[in-house]
Amino acid sequence: MFLQLTTSSFDLNQLNQFSMGNVLFNVVKIFFLIGFFLYILFAFLVVRQIEEMRRTVVTPLSPIIQVVGYLHLLFSIVAFLFVFIYLS
Amino acid sequence: MPDIFDSSQLQEPASSDSAKAVSTNTGDEALSPPAPSSPSVAQRKQNAVAQLMEDLKVNSNPFGSFSAKPKNTCLDIQMQNEEVLLLMRKHPVTQIKWIVIAIFLVFLPFLFSYVPFFNFLPARLHVILLLGWFLMILGFSIEAFLDWFYNIYIVTNERVIDCDFNSLLFKNISTAKLDKVEDITVTNKGYLGSIFDYGTVLIQTAGAVDEFEFEDTPHPSRVSAFINDLLEAEKGTE
Numbered sequence: 001m002f003l004q005l006t007t008s009s010f011d012l013n014q015l016n017q018f019s020m021g022n023v024l025f026n027v028v029k030i031f032f033l034i035g036f037f038l039y040i041l042f043a044f045l046v047v048r049q050i051e052e053m054r055r056t057v058v059t060p061l062s063p064i065i066q067v068v069g070y071l072h073l074l075f076s077i078v079a080f081l082f083v084f085i086y087l088s
Numbered sequence: 089m090p091d092i093f094d095s096s097q098l099q100e101p102a103s104s105d106s107a108k109a110v111s112t113n114t115g116d117e118a119l120s121p122p123a124p125s126s127p128s129v130a131q132r133k134q135n136a137v138a139q140l141m142e143d144l145k146v147n148s149n150p151f152g153s154f155s156a157k158p159k160n161t162c163l164d165i166q167m168q169n170e171e172v173l174l175l176m177r178k179h180p181v182t183q184i185k186w187i188v189i190a191i192f193l194v195f196l197p198f199l200f201s202y203v204p205f206f207n208f209l210p211a212r213l214h215v216i217l218l219l220g221w222f223l224m225i226l227g228f229s230i231e232a233f234l235d236w237f238y239n240i241y242i243v244t245n246e247r248v249i250d251c252d253f254n255s256l257l258f259k260n261i262s263t264a265k266l267d268k269v270e271d272i273t274v275t276n277k278g279y280l281g282s283i284f285d286y287g288t289v290l291i292q293t294a295g296a297v298d299e300f301e302f303e304d305t306p307h308p309s310r311v312s313a314f315i316n317d318l319l320e321a322e323k324g325t326e
Contacts, residue, residue, distance in 0.1 A: 053238040061150045
């Protein structure tokens with residue numbers, strides 16, 4: 001009976017550690033997702049900034065810079081989705 | 089027998105002089121007829137621009153930091169007959185700092201591969217960390233480039249204009265008409281400024297904005313000379 005008790009307590013410790021690891025991993029995952037989401041907001045602000053600059057100063061490179069801004073936003077969205085799927 | 093002196097004949101030239109004197113109070117045209125060969129204000133400005141373009145290599149590079157009469161470039165606040173004569177940005181040498189930092193940051197994760205700094209993290213998180221790292225470097229580089237490309241100094245045939253985009257969504261555009269320009273000071277600072285010929289042009293005006301600072305602009309002495317030529321052209325009618 002003593003052996004059964006020690007065996008069950010050993011399983012309980014393993015279970016606790018496994019749960020703690022899962023919890024920590026989920027917390028880290030949430031932080032990463034929040035970080036990548038904030039980066040999407042930053043990329044959106046960059047697009048708005050480029051639009052404002054284009055409106056103020058017209059240059060031959062303005063269309064190319066706008067395309068770069070949209071690509072940057074698209075890349076940040078794709079990165080967020082990748083993180084969401086990769087860590088799930 | 090000599091002719092009898094007729095004073096009326098003497099008065100006629102005097103009356104014509106007084107008529108001219110009266111007319112000078114009402115308008116300048118009758119005082120001295122313009123010399124047929126004196127150039128107009130627009131012609132003087134054209135000459136100043138032509139002189140500048142002769143002195144410099146005319147830069148058609150859209151990334152150029154010193155462009156005389158840049159093509160397909162205008163401002164939303166530009167007036168009807170206003171033409172951009174000179175467009176300046178900070179000298180490219182001043183941007184080397186952030187470029188070197190960005191390149192170093194790109195290669196930094198490869199240095200960490202030799203140091204077991206993040207070995208306590210699962211392998212999946214390594215990939216995510218790398219992705220986030222490169223995204224941050226990309227965002228930093230884009231912001232630094234936009235800050236250099238769109239912070240411009242412009243001299244038109246009517247005004248001097250300073251466009252500043254200090255941060256995300258903060259815009260400051262200062263303008264002053266050329267006839268409000270009072271003083272121009274040129275400063276070359278540091279050994280890089282002397283080697284690569286860039287410096288600060290400080291323009292003091294009598295307008296609402298009393299000082300314009302064209303910071304780290306290429307060929308500051310030529311900018312000063314050009315603005316002085318434009319001012320001379322403006323004052324040529326006085």
